[in-house]
Amino acid sequence: MTGNDILLWDETLFKDPSVLEPDYLPDYFPHRESQLNALKFALKPALRGMRPLNCLLVGPPGTGKTSAVMKIFREVEAHAPGVVTVKVNCQIDSTRFAVISRIYRKLFGISPPNSGVAFRKIFETVVNFLVSSEKVLIVALDDLNYLCYEGHANEVMYSLLRAHEQYPGAKIGVIGIVNDASDLYCLDSRVNSVFLPEDIPFPRYGSAEILDILKDRTKYGFYPKVISDELLELIVSYVERTGDLRVGIDLLKRSGFNAERRGSRTISSEDVEKAYEASKLLHLCRSISLLSDPEKRLLELIARKGEIQAGELYKAFRELTQLGYTRFYGIVNRLQVLNYIDADFTGKGQRGRTRIIKTKFEAEDVLNCLEK
Numbered sequence: 001m002t003g004n005d006i007l008l009w010d011e012t013l014f015k016d017p018s019v020l021e022p023d024y025l026p027d028y029f030p031h032r033e034s035q036l037n038a039l040k041f042a043l044k045p046a047l048r049g050m051r052p053l054n055c056l057l058v059g060p061p062g063t064g065k066t067s068a069v070m071k072i073f074r075e076v077e078a079h080a081p082g083v084v085t086v087k088v089n090c091q092i093d094s095t096r097f098a099v100i101s102r103i104y105r106k107l108f109g110i111s112p113p114n115s116g117v118a119f120r121k122i123f124e125t126v127v128n129f130l131v132s133s134e135k136v137l138i139v140a141l142d143d144l145n146y147l148c149y150e151g152h153a154n155e156v157m158y159s160l161l162r163a164h165e166q167y168p169g170a171k172i173g174v175i176g177i178v179n180d181a182s183d184l185y186c187l188d189s190r191v192n193s194v195f196l197p198e199d200i201p202f203p204r205y206g207s208a209e210i211l212d213i214l215k216d217r218t219k220y221g222f223y224p225k226v227i228s229d230e231l232l233e234l235i236v237s238y239v240e241r242t243g244d245l246r247v248g249i250d251l252l253k254r255s256g257f258n259a260e261r262r263g264s265r266t267i268s269s270e271d272v273e274k275a276y277e278a279s280k281l282l283h284l285c286r287s288i289s290l291l292s293d294p295e296k297r298l299l300e301l302i303a304r305k306g307e308i309q310a311g312e313l314y315k316a317f318r319e320l321t322q323l324g325y326t327r328f329y330g331i332v333n334r335l336q337v338l339n340y341i342d343a344d345f346t347g348k349g350q351r352g353r354t355r356i357i358k359t360k361f362e363a364e365d366v367l368n369c370l371e372k
């Protein structure tokens, strides 16, 4: 190793570390042209003072749904002073009051009075302001499934989508963001009859697309020659397992840290492999965080046992949640479809075939994610 290969203590491999942060909104946003166009088309009426079309963005984690909305929101706000856009993270704001408070803050720059004020009052203030200022409101409900889990989806959607019936002149459009269309099972017919969204699918990225996107991040995030093309390919192969781009961006960042820790000017394959141990959890934890409470509890029971008979599992689940067999059976099937568990029949049971249920991931990883 020549002296030149060694990083001085105040030197860094990162040209612009912000490019590798999870909330960074890149200029280069390829392979989502059709989705961006569909969004633009749906929101276009708002630019002319009309109610936009509602949208439903559906796709697995890390496929660019939130970023696509944020890019379009930025553009809309820059060009259309008559349009207000608000993104609500329903994992954080999961009640009707929390959602309307988020909107209120965006409109007025301050929090609404929070003690003793009814939702209706704040909603009225918001809608009256929209009507009198002739502004169109577009609300993106990210991780909309959380409103279903908490039992608030119908009232939130109903208030927003039918506001114009009670307050003539109100113009509100809703963009729902979910991982799977079945996440919206809870919406009732009163909501569905007005939601009628434009469906915009976000499929998983393929390896060439992942490579293209990560190359761009590398170019702006690192100094030249910090990472070789071969190692980028290695990172792509890791990302491809789940299609979650977040894992790729996190891998780049952690690999860079690992190389810096060794005082090296370049990233090695060991740096990447070591980084993957942590980065892979990002996808698993994000996916697990999207499960409903009973789904998480069942997964935890399975992970704690490693392997368990269906009958035994049901007993433990019923004790813990008081939920009946139909719910149990439905959740087992969903966890199986989502690839968290194997639930195969053995044929070895005393009374015929028995189902043995086990996690597909390291139990320790699953439990770590559930603790977060």
Ligand SMILES: Nc1ncnc2c1ncn2[C@@H]1O[C@H](COP(=O)(O)OP(=O)(O)OP(=O)(O)O)[C@@H](O)[C@H]1O
Residues within 6 Å of the ligand: 021, 022, 023, 024, 025, 026, 028, 029, 030, 031, 032, 059, 060, 061, 062, 063, 064, 065, 066, 067, 068, 179, 202, 213, 245, 246, 249, 286
């Ligand atoms: N086409 C793209 N070009 C550049 N970067 C992208 C692209 N798609 C996604 N990303 C990046 O991948 C990361 C994950 O994207 P994003 O959060 O938008 O995904 P998501 O589909 O909303 O995920 P989740 O469902 O987990 O919220 C972000 O850092 C984003 O910048």
